Amino acid sequence: xxxxxxxxxxxxxxxxxxxxxxxxxxxxxxxxxxxxxxxxxxxxxxxxxxxxxxxxxxxxxxxxxxxxxxxxxxxxxxxxxxxxxxxxxxxxxxxxxxxxxxxxxxxxxxxxxxxx
Amino acid sequence: xxxxxxxxxxxxxxxxxxxxxxxxxxxxxxxxxxxxxxxxxxxxxxxxxxxxxxxxxxxxxxxxxxxxxxxxxxxxxxxxxxxxxxxxxxxxxxxxxxxxxxxxxxxxxxxxxxxx
DNA sequence: TTATCATATTGCAATATTACGATAAATAAT
DNA sequence: ATTATTTATCGTAATATTGCAATATGATAA
Numbered sequence: 001x002x003x004x005x006x007x008x009x010x011x012x013x014x015x016x017x018x019x020x021x022x023x024x025x026x027x028x029x030x031x032x033x034x035x036x037x038x039x040x041x042x043x044x045x046x047x048x049x050x051x052x053x054x055x056x057x058x059x060x061x062x063x064x065x066x067x068x069x070x071x072x073x074x075x076x077x078x079x080x081x082x083x084x085x086x087x088x089x090x091x092x093x094x095x096x097x098x099x100x101x102x103x104x105x106x107x108x109x110x111x112x113x114x115x116x
Numbered sequence: 117x118x119x120x121x122x123x124x125x126x127x128x129x130x131x132x133x134x135x136x137x138x139x140x141x142x143x144x145x146x147x148x149x150x151x152x153x154x155x156x157x158x159x160x161x162x163x164x165x166x167x168x169x170x171x172x173x174x175x176x177x178x179x180x181x182x183x184x185x186x187x188x189x190x191x192x193x194x195x196x197x198x199x200x201x202x203x204x205x206x207x208x209x210x211x212x213x214x215x216x217x218x219x220x221x222x223x224x225x226x227x228x229x230x231x232x
Numbered sequence: 233t234t235a236t237c238a239t240a241t242t243g244c245a246a247t248a249t250t251a252c253g254a255t256a257a258a259t260a261a262t
Numbered sequence: 263a264t265t266a267t268t269t270a271t272c273g274t275a276a277t278a279t280t281g282c283a284a285t286a287t288g289a290t291a292a
Contacts, residue, residue: 014173015148019155027146031280032131032139039135042223047231050238057130062281064240069279079232083238083289088232091224098217105214107158108207116163116195116204147250165269175252180270182250199259199268 028073144189
């Protein structure tokens, strides 16, 4: 038997689909620029990529990369709007996160054996 | 004026405290092993570090490191319990996340100009 | 067609994360 | 005191992330 150690990569195959799904969503929100993009999409009247670039203190390629990560995680979706691209929050992913934290909250209030 | 480019580091100073706070918590949950730790602490009757090590498919130093990250983010807290250490979920951080997602959900249902 | 505008991709440098063996530190048991 | 048990830290290797200049792509305008 040969064991090859691959370091720096998470062993996703050892965890449940649910755990991996939450981790992917959480990771996508694990950068302030991406939280700021969500905030913008939530509050602004538009969702044009160029507006987001102007709003953030980051260069256009960097913002494009962050948008791509949010999109890959399923947190936002993009629509071609003429020349521009309109990004919007994908409610399904957010519902998933909301349900996850609601479940934790409920479960915590049931538990009485917390030792800390 | 001298501008020093520091790459690979996020420019946290350009974002709001709230955005940074959410990002820190989300980042800590952005790995399936750490989600699995939270799941364990939520469902198990104990919260001993050794039990967590046995539960996870990772070596003890790796689990210790993940626990440290969860603790640094404020998601868990640890108590010395004789020879062992008992880790528990910190409700404050989870409330923060729950509020964040609840706020997004509420705001989304108010919005009608979603273009996607 | 050519120029312009908006966004994506490439390439690369710097830093961060992940993982684990070896070892340390701290307490408990003998 | 010595040994075992439990958890943390160190050192290090591999991979991932972050950021941006340069460039490519694609759609609209002239």
